[in-house]
Amino acid sequence: MEMMNELMEKYFRGETSLAEEKELKQYFLSGNVSPELEIYRNLFGVFDQELTEKAVSPLAKVLPEQRKTKRIWFQSFLATGIAATIAIFLWVQLPPTSLNYTVIGGTRIDNTEFAQRYAAKKLSKVNTMLARTMSPLKSLNKVRENIEPLKNISDIRLKMEDIHNKLQIK
Amino acid sequence: MESTQFNSQILNHSDKLYRLAKSILRNENAAQDAVQELTMKLWEKRSILDEVENIQAFTMRSMRNLCLDTIRQQRDEDEIPVDFEYVELNPYQQTEQKDIASKIRTMINQLPELQRTIIRMRDVEEMEIAEIAFITSISENAVSVNLSRARQKIRDQILKEQKRMEETIWK
Numbered sequence: 001m002e003m004m005n006e007l008m009e010k011y012f013r014g015e016t017s018l019a020e021e022k023e024l025k026q027y028f029l030s031g032n033v034s035p036e037l038e039i040y041r042n043l044f045g046v047f048d049q050e051l052t053e054k055a056v057s058p059l060a061k062v063l064p065e066q067r068k069t070k071r072i073w074f075q076s077f078l079a080t081g082i083a084a085t086i087a088i089f090l091w092v093q094l095p096p097t098s099l100n101y102t103v104i105g106g107t108r109i110d111n112t113e114f115a116q117r118y119a120a121k122k123l124s125k126v127n128t129m130l131a132r133t134m135s136p137l138k139s140l141n142k143v144r145e146n147i148e149p150l151k152n153i154s155d156i157r158l159k160m161e162d163i164h165n166k167l168q169i170k
Numbered sequence: 171m172e173s174t175q176f177n178s179q180i181l182n183h184s185d186k187l188y189r190l191a192k193s194i195l196r197n198e199n200a201a202q203d204a205v206q207e208l209t210m211k212l213w214e215k216r217s218i219l220d221e222v223e224n225i226q227a228f229t230m231r232s233m234r235n236l237c238l239d240t241i242r243q244q245r246d247e248d249e250i251p252v253d254f255e256y257v258e259l260n261p262y263q264q265t266e267q268k269d270i271a272s273k274i275r276t277m278i279n280q281l282p283e284l285q286r287t288i289i290r291m292r293d294v295e296e297m298e299i300a301e302i303a304f305i306t307s308i309s310e311n312a313v314s315v316n317l318s319r320a321r322q323k324i325r326d327q328i329l330k331e332q333k334r335m336e337e338t339i340w341k
Contacts, residue, residue, distance in 0.1 A: 011321065013318055013327050014318030014321060015318075022296070039332050043274055044272055046275055047293045049271070053188070055188030073341050109215050110173065111176060111213065113177050113181065113211060114173070121202070
């Protein structure tokens with residue numbers, strides 16, 4: 001126990017080696033931590049958790065959100081998505097003579113994995129932009145729904161005028 | 171550098187590059203963009219990458235420089251800072267933030283850029299002091315000093331937080 005306390009002091013002074021720091025991590029993540037060092041357990045937990053953060057393609061994040069939207073939005077999304085795909089396809093110009101490479105922004109790319117990741121990232125950006133651009137349109141639908149009852153006002157007005165005219169005649 | 175080498179030595183380390191960019195920029199989307207921009211630049215310059223001794227340290231250094239350039243450029247152009255997503259919490263919000271892990275993450279994010287980069291490179295990525303010195307373009311001694319300061323600050327804040335929680339319990 002005393003050894004761990006000393007190691008922690010050394011750690012805070014920035015004097016521990018990588019091997020000693022690994023020992024500390026193992027100790028704190030083991031779950032068997034002394035009460036006086038317990039307050040530092042979360043610190044090592046945070047470091048361990050941050051290591052799991054990955055540079056995933058935002059496509060995965062965008063797709064589930066699309067499923068939640070209404071059918072009409074999905075259809076609009078699909079149509080604009082197809083248009084965007086065609087636009088990107090034109091932008092990532094495929095050379096007519098060979099399919100072994102592609103050109104992105106004037107740079108020749110013959111690395112398939114890299115080109116795919118690049119295209120996926122661009123597509124996801126277009127999707128995100130579309131989602132952002134289209135979200136205000138949802139409010140328009142709400143406005144339209146709320147305006148619907150107002151159409152009856154003209155009928156009511158006509159009926160009132162009719163009643164008024166009849167009353168005047170009498 | 172061949173495609174396969176590029177994939178194994180650079181693309182396969184994109185998670186590490188992303189974490190570094192996110193730590194500096196404090197914005198997930200900007201960090202993703204930075205990773206893409208850097209890999210694109212490295213792909214263009216792949217012919218000279220064979221001459222680089224430590225590719226990982228070189229790419230990490232390039233990523234840090236790219237992120238710092240982004241921040242500098244936005245400052246010069248008076249644009250909305252890239253880390254606008256990151257909001258420093260006021261004392262009330264800090265009290266409300268119940269999860270201790272979130273509090274620690276906030277403590278790290280509030281450190282100066284150099285210190286939070288160094289503490290994460292050491293404690294998350296487990297990098298050698300010499301590598302960190304190369305990436306941050308400072309001496310190994312300066313890395314140790316900054317690492318110590320960063321850890322001390324976090325320790326002080328954890329102790330302060332502990333004291334505050336104890337006082338709340340006994341009130």
